Amino acid sequence: MAAVRKARKLPSDGAKNGWYETLPAPPPAQHVAGTISTDWAVIGAGICGLTVARQLGELRPADSVALVDAERVGYGTSGRNAGFLLKGHSHGGEKDMALGRRNDRLCAAGVEHIRDIVMRHQVQCDWSDWGRIYVASGAPGETHLEHLAHGLEGIGTAYSLVDRDGMEAVTGTRFYSRGIRADGTALVQPAALMRGLGASLPENVALYEDSPVAEIHSGGGFRLVCPDGEISARQVVLANHVFAEELGVARGRVVPVSLFASLTRPLKEEELAQVGGGGEFGLLPASPNGSTVRLTRDRRILMRNTLIYGRAKQFDGGQLEGAVVNHREGIRRRWPDLADIELDGTWGGTLGFTRNGGVVFGEMAPGLHAVMTTDAAPLTRGAIAGKLLADQLCGIDSPLLQDMLALPKAALLPPDPFLRFIVNHRIRKAETGESGEL
Ligand SMILES: Cc1cc2nc3c(=O)[nH]c(=O)nc-3n(C[C@H](O)[C@H](O)[C@H](O)COP(=O)(O)OP(=O)(O)OC[C@H]3O[C@@H](n4cnc5c(N)ncnc54)[C@H](O)[C@@H]3O)c2cc1C
Incomplete structure (x- = not known):
């Protein structure tokens, strides 16, 4: 039976993604114009869409795949995050350790899947196996750290404790009272990673950017x-994350939360001593009100x-100004002499959480499939989920x-x-x- 899904809202990420801005300008985009015929259409070129399209292209070399995004690859959430490719990760709230271990097997496979593509295609994304330290600066953070x-321990991740002196040795600040160091996580420049994944797709995958899909018939x-043309496809994969609900998929199952980040200019030689001497690091807060902090390969903080409730999926000037105030405050508390850098x-970005660590994965309607990555470690779980959905569509079990x-x-x-009330209440609490953990 014929049906139409009209997008109620399209991506409009607005404020500049700092990671993306530090890259050279990309070549002009190919966008959807006229009528394009394809076997598979994948909507959304974030980590999920890039991995599902790649795997479909590799498994079905005789098929054509169109990967279409409303924006440029690397500009959306997958290119505007903190760049932690997590495995062996805990957020401290796991109730079901069997579920935690299953999730972690997927995340570990996700890191290796991305690593394999990065190595095979020599993607320049500042890949580093530095790992991460979970950090606390006071009593509330330390409780979360426990x-x-x-x-x-429940998922079998080895870790070591770091005291205040140890944290100072890494970061140059005595702000952190305690940390937990665990290896296994990779750090990347996320916009560069996404752009590299987009530039190295198999030949039978055509990438269309700046092409919002307004309707699916x-x-x-x-x-x-799309605004200037149409794609006709035998099967469709929705990999458009929190925008799936705008096309009537997974409505009411994903909590949209927006997070904000800032990137400083590269630190000068004389400033590096303040941040531990200049070796890169990646810190994840134990407290939900804490700050994720990195010193990047190119010496930026x-x-x-x-956090805000993210149903709007876009940000106004006031929200961005509020984020700047908090980011500056975060820098000032750790490195007072860099407060005005x-x-x-x-920028902001919106990601999805579920209330049960659940997934959106598989066929949603005849021929219409979806893959969305939510909750903890979304980049790595999304990378493997994209690959596995393509496997499933091609009849490959594992x-x-x-x-x-x-x-x-x-x-x-x-x-x-x-x-909205529940989420805002938790954020305010x-x-x-x-x-003190900000
Ligand atoms: C500030 C911040 C920090 C984060 N840090 C981390 C981190 O360190 N590690 C981690 O694992 N995760 C992190 N995340 C979360 C992670 O980035 C996301 O969960 C993940 O990138 C989502 O991937 P995705 O492929 O599902 O969706 P997205 O990356 O959102 O991709 C979906 C794509 O669909 C496109 N789209 C939507 N609707 C349409 C349409 N109608 N037509 C065409 N295209 C459409 C969008 O333009 C977008 O490019 C962070 C997020 C933020 C905001």
Whole structure:
């Protein structure tokens, strides 16, 4: 039966993605114009879309795949995050350790899948196996750190404790009272990684950028309507993350939360001593009100804090100004002499959480499939989920696919305004009770 899904909202990320801005300008985009016919259309070229399209292209060399995004590859959320490719990761709240271990097998495979592509195609993305330190600066953070250690033990991740002196040796600041160091996580320049993944797709995968899909018509195949043209496809994969609900998929199952980050200009030689001497590092906060902090390979500080309920999926000037204030405050508390350093970009991005560590994965309607990465470690779980969805579509089974299929489906959530109220309440509670962790 013929049906039409009209996008209620399209991506409009606005504020400049600092990672993207530090890269050279990309070559002009190919966009959807006229009528394009393809076997498979993948909507969304973030980590999920890039991996599902690549794997479909590799497994079905005689088929054509169109990968289409509303923006440039690397500009959206997958290119505007903190660049932690996590495995052996805990957020400290796991109740079901069997689920945690299953998730972790997927994340570990995700890191290796991305590593393999990066190495094979020599993707220049500042890949580093530095790992991560989970950090706390006071009593609330230390309590979270204890839960987190329990979570790491539950999934079998080895770790070591770092005291204040040890944290100072790495970061140059005595702000952190304690840390937990765990290896296994890679750090990347996320926009460069995404651009590299987009530039190294198999020949039978055509990438179309700056091409928002405003409508999907179904009935004997699919017709995707973009501003200047259309794609007709036999099968469609939705990999457009929190925008899936705008096309009527996974509605009411994913909590959209927006996070903000800033990237400073590269530190000068004489400033490096303040941040531990200049060796890169990656710090993940134990507290939900804490800051993710990196010193990047090119010697910039990345400061990521500030959460808001993200149903709007875009940011106004006031929200970005608020984030700048918090990012500066985060820098000032750690490195007072760098408080006024120039920021080369401040931006927001929206990601999805579920209430049960669940997934959106598989066929949603005849011929219409979806893959979305949510919750903890979304880049690595998304990379492997994309690959595994393509495997499933091509009839390839594996223990990892079985792990993926054994994860619970994302559970239904209360509707707005209740959900908005609950999320805002939790954010405010963390902001007031754990303000020292910012
Ligand atoms: C500040 C910040 C820090 C983060 N840090 C980390 C981290 O360190 N590690 C980690 O694992 N995760 C992190 N995340 C989360 C992670 O980036 C995301 O969960 C993940 O990138 C989502 O990938 P995706 O492929 O599902 O979606 P996306 O990257 O959002 O890709 C979806 C794509 O779909 C496109 N799209 C949407 N609708 C349409 C349409 N109608 N037509 C065409 N295209 C469309 C969008 O333009 C977008 O490019 C962070 C997120 C933020 C915001």
